[in-house]
Amino acid sequence: MQENKQSTLTIEQQSKITISGVSSVDAFSDTAISLTVNGKRVQIAGVHLKVLSFSEGSGNFSASGEVTSVKFGAKGGFKKIFK
Numbered sequence: 001m002q003e004n005k006q007s008t009l010t011i012e013q014q015s016k017i018t019i020s021g022v023s024s025v026d027a028f029s030d031t032a033i034s035l036t037v038n039g040k041r042v043q044i045a046g047v048h049l050k051v052l053s054f055s056e057g058s059g060n061f062s063a064s065g066e067v068t069s070v071k072f073g074a075k076g077g078f079k080k081i082f083k
Helices: none
Strands: 009-012 016-019 022-028 032-037 040-055 060-074 077-082
Touching: 009 060, 016 040, 022 040, 022 060, 032 060
Parallel strands: none
Antiparallel strands: 009 016, 016 060, 022 032, 032 040, 040 060, 060 077
């Protein structure tokens, strides 16, 4: 049985994003980052994105760049929370 852990997402002035509860960084480029957070997919889109840190042990993730959108997804698609 998979345990649902609490996660936190913080965006600072659209230029730095931090997320807790990240289990994996699935893909990244300067325009998109794909993560798995508590078993669900998260896609971050932006410009000049750069992964600053990721700790698999603690689940803490941070990136910088101009964040233009964050989408949370599961089976059936994504929900955009920031545009």
